[in-house]
Amino acid sequence: DAKTTQPNSMESNEEEPVHLPCNHSTISGTDYIHWYRQLPSQGPEYVIHGLTSNVNNRMASLAIAEDRKSSTLILHRATLRDAAVYYCILASGGSNYKLTFGKGTLLTVNP
């Protein structure tokens, strides 16, 4: 499985934008970039995913570099409820799809 690299932790202030980076230099052409988050004592929650183009949904935006070797998850206005571990994961577009979780980035949101 292709590997991703994320900072161990980041801090943000409430109502400010947050940019969570992810490097994935060994990404293959069929790998989708997925982002999940896990709030304390809860199951992982899907945030967003994409292949080549930038993506927006109600939770966040995903900016994908042109060479696809890195991506950034953007939370436009952080709230206290966004404090979680954020995982950047590469998932093959082929069969036998699975999510391989790394350590993720622990996001702390200050009031």
Next chain:
Amino acid sequence: DTAVSQTPKYLVTQMGNDKSIKCEQNLGHDTMYWYKQDSKKFLKIMFSYNNKELIINETVPNRFSPKSPDKAHLNLHINSLELGDSAVYFCASSPHHRGQREQYFGPGTRLTVT
């Protein structure tokens, strides 16, 4: 309505016992998964079923036996429980078994083996 549900939420049992965890999804998805999150918080895939057929088995001990009676259910039976089986087990589902789509996770079952 809960999309992916698991029972029980907590399970405390002794070494050597056999226990089962149940998972149900009402999303109409074809593919279901079991993940294990250990005490160090690492999440690892254990099994994946697509339309009741096993498609991923990540070298899990054969004491763990998943069973999918239909595509909405994926149960996990564990024989001869060991201390190292203590973890949080998450069930998940996705529309199909390709990475173009997202996975939805259940709330988890915290298993404690004493």
